[in-house]
Amino acid sequence: MKPFPLFVALAVALVAAGCENDRVKQLLSTKQCRDCKLVKVDLSSADLAKADLSGADLTGANLTGADLSGADLTGAILSGANLKRAKLRDATLREAYFFQARFEGADLEGAKMDRTILPNGSVSQVTTISSKTPETKPSDPKLLWQMASGQQEEDKK
Numbered sequence: 001m002k003p004f005p006l007f008v009a010l011a012v013a014l015v016a017a018g019c020e021n022d023r024v025k026q027l028l029s030t031k032q033c034r035d036c037k038l039v040k041v042d043l044s045s046a047d048l049a050k051a052d053l054s055g056a057d058l059t060g061a062n063l064t065g066a067d068l069s070g071a072d073l074t075g076a077i078l079s080g081a082n083l084k085r086a087k088l089r090d091a092t093l094r095e096a097y098f099f100q101a102r103f104e105g106a107d108l109e110g111a112k113m114d115r116t117i118l119p120n121g122s123v124s125q126v127t128t129i130s131s132k133t134p135e136t137k138p139s140d141p142k143l144l145w146q147m148a149s150g151q152q153e154e155d156k157k
Helices: 003-030 141-149 151-156
Strands: none
């Protein structure tokens, strides 16, 4: 076994990790990171209110408790992301991909969704979610996602 290919692979991995850290720093300072690759980054409790993350790849990212109020996540990939207790009020989630994402305790009031892939794999047909609907509680994201995917009406039949 030649040590050179192993060294090259290690160097490439370190450079890639450095680039990812640079993107995180950029995001936190400018709140701009369109089409960024931020796979498995830890952005827990980050202030990302009104951030532009459209087209970003946040697969497996930790966004626990992050403030994404008013953020633009149009076309973003958040497959397997942890969004527990995240604030997504008035966020734009159109065409975003949330398959297997976790939303326990998330605040989705006023979130705009259209053709959004939800955690259970269904596609949303609504443009906004409002916690002011009588049956809806802001602390019950499962019910909000059911509303978005139209499952609530089907379940009542």
